[in-house]
Amino acid sequence: MKTAAYSTVRRVLCALIVSVMVLCAVVPVLAADVIDVDQTGEVTFKITSSENEGEVVGGGSIAIYKVATVDKYGVFTPLPEYASLEIDINALQDTDESWSTAADNIVLYIKNHGLEDTGTVIEFNEYGQASISGLTTGLYVALQKEAPEHYNPFKPFIIPIPYKDNKGEINYVLIAYPKGTSRLPADECVVDIPSIRKTIKGEPKPLNTEFQFRFRSLEKGYPEIVNKSGSVENGGDVVSQSADEIVLRTVGSETVNVGKITFDKPGDYFFEVSEVNTWNTNYKYDKSVYWCRYSIRLNEERNALVISNILIKRDNVNGEVIYDGEGPITFTFDFVNYYNDVPPPPPPDLPQTGQVWWPMIALAAAGIAFIFAGVIVSRRSRKNK
16 A cells, blocks of 8 residues: 555655665666565675775675664664664655764664674675675665775665665665775885085195085975974074975085985985085085985885885986985985185186277287398398398
């Protein structure tokens, strides 16, 4: 008999359909014409990554709890152990939020009433699939019992057996895709940057001459370089620091610690090291440039970021390879400055543009003429003799 109660049943079932389709992406695979409360249902769960579409996430387990029975009109009645559940399942609103909140509250009820061991637990295989059959009609809640290694658990969700699809067909067999399976953040990779060593050659060497060096990222804003030695004003070595670069100082021949870099995502990162010309008198500055690439990769077994390779070249990406290997390394960025205490000779005074040249040319021509005249007079004098 199709009464007002039956219309309510249809609304409730449709609401359940929407909830299950959105929260766990249920796909119907079998249809029937009427609700048969004696027929059993079957559910297959498939886990994929919520971050990388289509990526299978294997391992872990799921627990299924039956919360209520259902009559032939689709009216749900909580089981005795859920009698004090403060949720009217038959009055839930037809929204995703309503069904998601109901699932969360049921899971909380299970934990608060010591019902964790009453569910049926099934394991996911390496392909991220788990199936259960023989489910009697009613309302179930599914939750992640054990998440796959290095992954967050998916969100709990409600499953009605049977459920009605958007074509009005009643289904007892379905496939569910739980949502919210995301990888846990990987452990960060902290890298010590090789030190900078300044050497001064030449005698006599003046004392307390300050030199500066720049270590900069070739990609704006990431990753940030951290040096805890403090600023020059506070007795440290840091002249200046921003999100992209750090400028350090040495005093005379000295080795200075650059600092550390923390990587929180995999990728290839590029840096450049060079000396800043501070125009100290009588010094010839080292024009060397070091090009660096840090290759950071995810170790899935450890769920940690690691250095897979450090490549250092002279000048630029096409330069000579100085270091190629894994960290940590004992490499040092070397810079050599030459000191000469004798000032260089002044440059010659060259005529400037626009200077008048004809007097100089005339004087030169006159000089040459006098020389020839002297030669001629000398020869005549010899002949007369």
